[in-house]
Amino acid sequence: MCRSIKTLREPYASDVTDEDVRAAALQYVRKVSGFRSPSARNAEAFDRAVDAVAVATRALLDDLQLGRLPREHPRA
Template sequence: MCRSIKTLRPPALPEEATDEEIRAAALQYVRKVSGFRAPAAHNREVFDRAVDEIARATAELLEGLEIRGVPVRTSASA
């Protein structure tokens, strides 16, 4: 569906994904699903909220994944 979204986990990405990479993937997803590259002013709030929620969910997903052959990541906040 979103071919421009890159894989954000090893081995495709050797290091931990940055917040910027996660947000960029979330933005690409929302753009694809909504059909808007940039929303009109009256849709900006819901568009931005969707990007924020998807970025948060993506970060949680990546943090929780266990991948064979890759050491488990530890959260800096834990």
């Protein structure tokens, strides 16, 4: 199941949509919960978890600093 979660950061992906983030969150919650589709009594908790993971994922992607930091050159 989790193998279908795609890497969503540059350079592996560009123009990541909210749909992409939600799909990854859904796959994660499915894996963790063990439910592909939760029962009616668990649907609300499942949906809240997907929403929370999607928000956390978007925050992570927005906060990541990509690229290399410049190297400090030794002074002669």
